[in-house]
Amino acid sequence: MENKQFTLEDQSLLEELLLHRRDVRGNNFLSDPISDEIIDKLLQAASMAPSVGFSQPWEFVLIRDAEIKQQVADNFAAENKKAANAFSDDKQQRYQQLKLEGILEAPLNIAVFYKPSVKPVLGQNSMLEAGEYSVVCAIQNIWLMARAMNIGLGWVSILNPEEIKQILNAPTENKLVAYLCLGYVKTFYDRPELEKKRWEKRKTIRSVVYSEGYP
């Protein structure tokens, strides 16, 4: 099992996967349930993520209950109202027309937490965020594995993390890293929705790369 060599074909397949991964929202989810077997594959993918000091500091709360989803959706609505105010008049109008989450429409929600270790973690001293970052790597693994199974995923960040913790009875020390919505989809868009709708432009690689340091 050591030294497995991947081929050019394998690289192309990964490129395709990265290219076709989308953030999916409520206007695109189907209500078909996701089976336990599929959920297990998603969690297996998460568990293969890198983690600082092999600390595996992730916890996952699977949510299918309509009442709990509704509480989370209410929290989104309140936070989203505040969020809209950050934008100027014309952009605010465009903002309000966007569907930004699929909490109720997606058959499965997953709240993803960072669980701090009670003992010292190798590598987590000078940059304490390394723990949370490990959890994000696990989320990206889930996202790619979902896409490989033709399942859509949307990451909802417009939520008050402390209030979501209360809804889910999460331990005080846990930190909410992400709230994910998953389901089969009507369609995967060919490009990110915010790119298609010209909310933001795609950056060129040249504009974000420096050599040996900043000028």
Add this chain to the structure above:
Amino acid sequence: MENKQFTLEDQSLLEELLLHRRDVRGNNFLSDPISDEIIDKLLQAASMAPSVGFSQPWEFVLIRDAEIKQQVADNFAAENKKAANAFSDDKQQRYQQLKLEGILEAPLNIAVFYKPSVKPVLGQNSMLEAGEYSVVCAIQNIWLMARAMNIGLGWVSILNPEEIKQILNAPTENKLVAYLCLGYVKTFYDRPELEKKRWEKRKTIRSVVYSEGYP
């Protein structure tokens, strides 16, 4: 291009990739250079990552210069000395025997920064960390693409981020998210080194998953 369907075979290939991705350290890097074409593929993979509000808030500094690497390696040495003190006597001895980075041995280092936006970012209000988290998704994409090209990557977190910023002349507002070492390898281990060496045990999935909330 919409609605590309992936197959069971594609899913298995992704599983293989996730399973064979390793954190590679200096005892395993070869000095063979990484070509510009390959580096471009890595950065393309990064640019396909999800980002909050399509903000693409990542910046990459490519480092091959021996003198700059030496400065970073010196910073690692100082931070690592402090880090060792967190562990009790027996574990401290084991800690000191571990090779935890490959800054000088890897032909390519990449410092990865989060660049905060000057204007409001859609989705980055209630959970401000969403910006940094986007950068971590880009790093995980690089990691998987590297592995698909049979290139090893190690994430060094035992560094003083402010001092690394100084070495690289980074703008004050930028945040160092990760310092990566990349190169071809002697071998990819079959399991994470810290698991093989019994530094930490692998957690079961069952132990980190909850349903509808915490008990």
